[in-house]
Amino acid sequence: MSNFMYLFRGGDENFKKLSQEEKQAxxxxxxxWMGGLKEKGQLLDGLPLGDEGRVVHNKGQLVTNGPHAEGAExxxxxxxxxxxxxxxxxxxSKGCPIFDYDGAYVEVREIMTMDTH
Structure with a gap:
């Protein structure tokens, strides 16, 4: 078994347009969906990310507001x-509810190990 990261991109604008009841549903x-993965022992971790962040450049010499990606990115x-x-x-990943929103997608990446020797 290997570990994989799902990065959820897009859909935020459509989600924000929903009523509070629709958001809750x-x-x-x-x-x-996540409960099903957890039941099978396949969900290891995961959370939503905040809208704001920082981008660190040049070994910390430059810090800018971010992220700079647009919409679906x-x-x-x-x-x-x-x-x-x-x-x-x-x-x-195909069962992910993010696909309820046009333009949203899941990036699937294998988490590699680092040989520290």
Whole structure:
């Protein structure tokens, strides 16, 4: 088994347009999907990310407000899942509620280990 990170991009603008009741209902769908992954022992971690951040350049000599990505490029959250390979990780991501929003997508990346020797 390997660990994979899902980076959730896009959909924020559409989510912000929903009523409070619609937002709550959508978050329940997320909870069900993530709960299913957790039940199978495949959800290791994950949370939404705040809208604001900082971008650090030049070994800390320059710090700017960020992120600078636009719309669908902004990372809104992440999950870390365990899967046997990239194909399984991609298959698991297909149930993600982010796909309820046009233009939103999931970037699936394998988390590599670093050899410190």
């Amino acid at each position: 959508h978050m329940e769908v997320w909870g069900e 902004v990372v809104g959250g992440y999950l870390i899942v365990s899967a046997k390979d990239m194909d399984e990780a991609v298959e698991l």
